[in-house]
């Protein structure tokens with residue numbers, strides 16, 4: 705199973721700080737072990753620069769969102785076709801901030817995943833429950849619904865090209881992290897859902913943890929059987945922290961049977 709550390713920069717950085725952050729990662733990229741895949745998702749205006757700077761390294765560049773249509777009268781939107789044309793290889797779909805602030809439904813997120821898959825881009829599909837949903841014990845049902853609602857339509861071959869990120873909404877940007885046990889039990893649940901499509905899907909799809917993951921809590925999280933790395937927000941904006949997370953993921957992968 706692949707191990708992945710992906711950085712979601714959200715709406716942060718400017719041209720100068722984005723360039724500096726990418727340069728700091730590129731400088732260290734030769735030391736990234738082959739056992740960990742590193743992905744960065746800068747804001748749209750800096751994607752071209754990121755692709756150019758990361759060329760010749762193992763760092764892959766992702767977008768944070770895309771529109772599901774190929775082109776057309778959707779002012780302000782960016783299509784997967786455009787992303788592919790500049791060398792972007794992956795794209796986050798269904799981040800909880802998109803669900804919350806831009807009312808993205810599971811069906812719409814599924815359309816985005818379909819657009820990405822059709823073009824050979826890797827969707828990083830996000831799911832996760834809100835605080836009240838966990839408190840009322842509905843977290844497994846919520847994640848099941850999100851998975852089925854957005855990914856239910858895809859063939860096994862398509863599903864095998866998806867990366868899943870479990871991101872409990874109450875842990876995103878809050879400093880609250882799922883415990884190792886909470887993360888593992890939800891990742892195992894997601895793995896079991898994937899298994900209903902066949903062992904090959906369950907064996908191929910990496911499930912990343914996201915939600916206030918940082919160098920001080922990553923070791924325990926990344927060591928969980930069904931945690932295959934992390935989707936990192938805040939800590940991905942500080943090169944040393946992100947690089948430390950890559951190292952922790954590498955060590956954790958190396959120590960697995």
Ligand code: PEP
Pocket residue numbers: 712871875876877878914915916917935936937938939
């Ligand atoms: C995210 O937004 O995907 C995320 C995990 O954020 P943070 O690490 O800041 O909680």
